[in-house]
Each structure stands twice: as structure tokens, then as C-alpha cells.
Amino acid sequence: xxxxxxxxxxxPVSLEAAPALPTKxxxxxxxxxxxxxxxxxxxxVGFVAPLIAIFAYSFAKPRTFEVFRSFTLxxxxxxxxxxxxxxxxxxxxxxxxxxxxxxxxxxxYPIAYGLNRVFGKWSSLVSILxxxxxxxxxxxxxxxxxxxxxxxxxxxxxxxxxxFEGGPxxxxxxxxxxxxxxxxxxxxxxxxxxxxxxxxxxxxxDAARDLGANRWQIWREVELPLAMPGILIxxxxxxxxxxxxxxxxxxxGGQSVIVISHDIEIAFTYSQNxxxxxxxxxxxxxxxxxxxxxxxxxxxxxxxLGRR
Amino acid sequence: MEQEKxxxxxxxxxxxxxxxxxxxxxxxxxxxxSFSKGRYFAFPIRAFTSEWWEKTVDSxxxxxxxxxxxxxxxxxxxxxxxxxxxxxxxxxxxDWKGRRLFQKIVILPIFFPQxxxxxxxxLWFSAVGVQTSWLTAVFAHLVxxxxxxxxxxxxxxxxxxxxxxxxxxxxxxxxxxxxxxxTLPILWPGIWSGALFAFLLSWGNFPLSLxxxxxxxxxxxxxxxxxxxxxxxxxxxLGTMSTLGAASALLLGGLVxxxxxxxxxx
Numbered sequence: 001x002x003x004x005x006x007x008x009x010x011x012p013v014s015l016e017a018a019p020a021l022p023t024k025x026x027x028x029x030x031x032x033x034x035x036x037x038x039x040x041x042x043x044x045v046g047f048v049a050p051l052i053a054i055f056a057y058s059f060a061k062p063r064t065f066e067v068f069r070s071f072t073l074x075x076x077x078x079x080x081x082x083x084x085x086x087x088x089x090x091x092x093x094x095x096x097x098x099x100x101x102x103x104x105x106x107x108x109y110p111i112a113y114g115l116n117r118v119f120g121k122w123s124s125l126v127s128i129l130x131x132x133x134x135x136x137x138x139x140x141x142x143x144x145x146x147x148x149x150x151x152x153x154x155x156x157x158x159x160x161x162x163x164f165e166g167g168p169x170x171x172x173x174x175x176x177x178x179x180x181x182x183x184x185x186x187x188x189x190x191x192x193x194x195x196x197x198x199x200x201x202x203x204x205x206d207a208a209r210d211l212g213a214n215r216w217q218i219w220r221e222v223e224l225p226l227a228m229p230g231i232l233i234x235x236x237x238x239x240x241x242x243x244x245x246x247x248x249x250x251x252x253g254g255q256s257v258i259v260i261s262h263d264i265e266i267a268f269t270y271s272q273n274x275x276x277x278x279x280x281x282x283x284x285x286x287x288x289x290x291x292x293x294x295x296x297x298x299x300x301x302x303x304x305l306g307r308r
Numbered sequence: 309m310e311q312e313k314x315x316x317x318x319x320x321x322x323x324x325x326x327x328x329x330x331x332x333x334x335x336x337x338x339x340x341x342s343f344s345k346g347r348y349f350a351f352p353i354r355a356f357t358s359e360w361w362e363k364t365v366d367s368x369x370x371x372x373x374x375x376x377x378x379x380x381x382x383x384x385x386x387x388x389x390x391x392x393x394x395x396x397x398x399x400x401x402x403d404w405k406g407r408r409l410f411q412k413i414v415i416l417p418i419f420f421p422q423x424x425x426x427x428x429x430x431l432w433f434s435a436v437g438v439q440t441s442w443l444t445a446v447f448a449h450l451v452x453x454x455x456x457x458x459x460x461x462x463x464x465x466x467x468x469x470x471x472x473x474x475x476x477x478x479x480x481x482x483x484x485x486x487x488x489x490x491t492l493p494i495l496w497p498g499i500w501s502g503a504l505f506a507f508l509l510s511w512g513n514f515p516l517s518l519x520x521x522x523x524x525x526x527x528x529x530x531x532x533x534x535x536x537x538x539x540x541x542x543x544x545x546l547g548t549m550s551t552l553g554a555a556s557a558l559l560l561g562g563l564v565x566x567x568x569x570x571x572x573x574x
Binding site for chain 2: 030031032033035036037038039040042043046047049050051053054057067107110111113114118119126128129130132133134135136137138139140141142143144145147148150152153154156157158161183186236237240241243244245246247251261264265268274277278281284285288289292293296301302305
């Protein structure tokens with residue numbers, strides 16, 4: 001199949017072997033490695049180094065900037081101290097992230113299915129409609145919801161105009177934060193899921209139907225397992241972004257709940273306790289990193305992105 | 309069976325339409341609020357006015373913020389496309405020893421919460437003694453946007469037939485000629501989509517700009533500071549303008565992409 005040979009460039013052709021370039025063969029780094037250098041350099045300076053800095057800071061004395069000059073575990077002790085409310089923030093974040101991930105899987109599945117099978121020539125337009133909000137700053141979109149739900153806002157005003165009591169006052173409460181997260185992270189579930197469902201060959205479904213499988217069996221035995229890599233990435237992405245979410249809790253939650261990223265931010269800004277903030281960030285980073293690596297060790301990115 | 313199928317299709321259409329309406333509802337609410345006459349928003353709107361739009365356009369402060377945002381987005385676009393172009397080749401085109409590992413490293417920053425990344429960068433800048441400004445914001449945007457653009461371009465690279473390059477080499481073309489005459493023209497649509505993503509993601513980015521732009525403000529950062537304290541209808545007005553700007557950029561970019569694809573197909 002031409003498809004598989006494209007998605008697995010282990011095929012014989014590599015520029016190193018091109019006869020026109022005998023001298024480059026003995027170069028220090030392969031061509032692929034040289035091409036990767038700019039990205040590697042950027043991420044080393046802009047991603048790895050800051051994480052190391054945070055790690056180093058997390059061992060500094062609380063409320064100081066004495067990085068590398070003091071070593072203490074006080075910051076970690078404070079986090080794991082039961083009387084600290086930080087673990088509550090962590091639980092809230094976990095809960096929100098879990099709910100976001102699970103509900104979005106349900107919300108996005110019919111749409112992802114539609115993009116692959118139902119919308120036909122309309123699917124590019126529908127995709128663009130779902131991509132576009134990503135380019136509008138999330139605080140602008142969340143603020144739109146505030147205008148919708150606030151007292152004398154769009155919902156309240158409309159209901160009053162129609163002679164009702166007025167809209168429910170659900171703003172600035174935890175369920176609203178969850179709604180905001182579902183709203184902001186929908187595309188991050190939808191698009192990996194769509195890629196995943198696109199990996200299910202249509203004739204396989206037809207074959208299963210011809211062999212007498214019913215719709216439920218086809219879904220469970222054929223469609224779901226084959227689409228799993230994409231669904232898994234979508235779930236991981238929404239879960240991880242949900243753990244780090246903070247704008248939803250601040251704008252729609254009206255600070256009724258403090259999530260973990262908000263705690264980190266407070267430590268860095270108002271309380272000027274960088275070492276504590278760093279320790280919190282390290283805990284979050286390790287959690288996210290372990291989860292991400294665990295999922296990615298089971299996925300083949302070439303197959304997911306390279307189908308065509 | 310057929311009837312059941314039609315019902316499923318109808319359900320999928322209706323559900324998608326419902327979600328799309330919800331997706332755009334808050335954006336519409338913002339637009340509505342920006343045309344409302346009063347200082348504070350109340351619905352139904354008693355009197356419409358374009359006063360806030362005029363004030364927003366005339367404001368020198370906002371003009372400067374828009375300029376900063378544009379400058380940041382433009383720089384991020386150019387730099388990220390160059391870096392990500394080579395990154396995408398390493399990601400999808402060449403077969404080399406560290407490729408699998410490289411793929412995972414590239415993906416990692418996308419899976420990292422931006423507020424935490426922003427704070428980590430802030431701490432890192434202060435540790436090495438770099439004053440934060442719009443330039444450091446450019447750098448911060450790059451850390452997150454380059455991986456995204458790499459993926460976008462990589463998808464195009466996957467559909468690229470390496471034997472075309474081989475053929476050009478066999479015909480005696482130099483590496484530079486092959487790049488200019490074969491590789492770039494084929495990958496152009498992917499590069500263009502990547503550039504569009506880079507520009508729009510940078511334009512709308514809030515969490516990274518918040519912590520890494522120092523005293524300089526971008527449009528999302530300014531909007532947030534006014535939402536928290538000191539609401540004026542200029543907030544939804546600028547928000548709506550920013551949305552319209554992004555929409556026109558997307559339309560224009562999409563048009564160019566369509567032309568590129570058509571030319572490639574011809």
C-alpha cells in the first residue's frame with residue numbers, strides 16, 4: 001500500500017544515500033538531526049531551561065530569591081502539609097479536568113463523526129467554524145458569557161422582556177467554571193478525535209456489516225479501537241490543559257474556587273513567594289509530564305498525522 | 309435501517325449546529341455590548357451608538373497596544389515558520405536516529421499549561437537577568453507556537469513524495485536548487501497554513517503575554533486588565549474589533565491557501 005510507505009519513511013530513500021552528496025555522508029550530524037537543531041535549541045532555552053530554573057527555585061528558602069545559594073525542602077513540606085489548602089485547589093483542578101475531559105468526549109464525538117462521514121463537502125466549512133474561536137483570546141470569549149448570564153444581561157433581559165422572573169443566577173459558581181472549560185477546550189478534543197476517526201477505513205465497517213455485526217458491535221469492535229489513538233490524544237490534551245486552566249475560574253468563577261494554577265500565580269505575584277510557587281509548579285509539571293509520556297509511549301505519531 | 313440512518317444524520321447536523329451557535333453566542337454578546345449606549349451593559353439595549361467604537365479607534369493608548377500586538381504577531385510568524393519548517397522536515401521527512409524522540413519533545417510544550425509556562429519563563433528571565441518586554445513575549449510565544457506550526461507543516465510533509473527530490477538530485481540539481489525548485493513549492497500550502505496559525509495564535513494569546521511582556525501590553529492583556537477593574541464599553545468594542553481582524557486575516561489567508569492549492573493541482 002502506498003499509504004503505509006508514505007507514513008513510514010523508513011523506506012529506502014533518504015538524502016544521505018543520494019549519490020549527488022557523497023561528501024555530506026560523513027558529516028557530524030545526519031541531515032534530519034541538523035534540521036531539528038533550531039527547534040531543539042529553542043526548546044532547550046525556552047522550555048527545558050525554565051523548568052530547570054523552577055526546579056532549582058523550589059529548593060530555595062521561602063520568600064527569598066536565593067536560588068542555588070540555599071537548599072531546603074520547606075516548600076515541599078508546606079505543600080504536603082495537611083493544613084494547607086493547596087491540596088484542595090489541586091483537587092478542584094483535577095475534578096474540573098476530569099469532568100471536562102469526559103464530557104467533551106461525549107460532546108465532540110458526534111461532531112467528529114459528522115466531520116468524517118456526514119458533512120461531506122461542508123466539512124471544511126464546519127472545521128473552520130470550530131477552529132476560528134481558537135484565534136479569539138479566551139478572555140474575550142469568556143467575558144461574552146459573563147455578558148450573557150449577568151443580571152440584566154442578555155439571558156436575564158430577554159426572559160424579563162418575555163414576562164418571566166428573570167434568568168437564573170448561575171454566574172460565579174463552580175458549574176459555570178466547568179461550562180467555561182468545556183467551551184474553551186472543545187476544539188482540543190474535536191480535532192484529534194476527527195483525525196482518529198479518519199483512521200478508520202470505511203470498507204472495514206462495510207465488511208463488519210456484511211458479516212452481520214450490528215451497529216453497536218461495529219462501534220465497539222471496529223470503530224472505537226481504530227480511532228483510539230486520536231481520541232486518546234484529545235482526552236490527554238483536554239485533561240492536561242484543564243489541569244492548568246485558570247482564566248475560566250477567574251472570569252466565570254469570580255474567584256469562588258481557587259484552582260491550582262491560580263495558587264501558583266498568587267505565590268508568584270501577590271505573596272512574592274517564588275520558591276513556594278516553583279514547588280507547586282514542579283508538582284504540577286511532574287504530574288502532567290508523567291501522564292503525557294505514559295500516553296505517548298503507546299502512540300505512533302507517524303500513523304496519526306501521516307495518513308493520506 | 310435507512311430510516312434509522314437518516315435520523316442519526318439529522319441528529320448529528322442538529323447537534324453540531326447547536327454547538328456552533330453556543331460557540332459564537334458569547335462573541336455576539338460582546339459585539340452587542342460594544343454598541344450599547346450606556347456606560348454599563350443592560351439588555352435589551354435601549355439605544356445603540358457607535359460612540360465606543362469611535363473612542364476605541366481614536367485612543368492613542370489602544371493604538372499603541374494594537375501596534376505592539378501586531379509587531380509581536382508578525383515577528384512570531386516569521387521566526388516560527390523558519391524554525392518550524394526545518395523542524396517539520398526533521399519530524400516527518402528524514403529518517404534519522406533521534407526522530408521518534410524528537411517528535412515527542414516537539415509535542416511536549418503543547419501539552420503544557422500556558423499559565424505555568426508563562427510563569428516559568430518569567431522566573432527564568434529574571435534568573436538570567438533579562439528585562440521583560442514585548443521582545444521576551446515574542447520568545448515566549450515562540451516556545452508554544454513553534455511546536456504547533458511544526459505539526460501543521462509536518463502534516464503537509466507527510467504527503468510529500470521524497471522521490472521527487474531524488475529525481476532532481478539525479479538530474480544534477482544542487483541542494484539549494486532542489487530546495488527552491490522542488491521542496492518549497494510542494495510544501496508551500498503547509499507553510500502558509502503554518503504562518504496563518506502562528507499569526508492568529510500569537511494575536512489571540514493571553515496567558516503567555518500576561519507574564520512575559522513586562523510593562524508592555526498586548527490587546528488580550530489590556531482587555532483582561534480592564535475586565536478585572538475599570539470596565540468600559542471600549543472593552544467589548546476592542547474585543548470585537550480584534551475578533552473581526554482575526555476573521556479577516558483568516559479569510560484572506562484561506563483565500564491565498566486556496567489559490568496555492570489550485571496552482572499546485574494545475
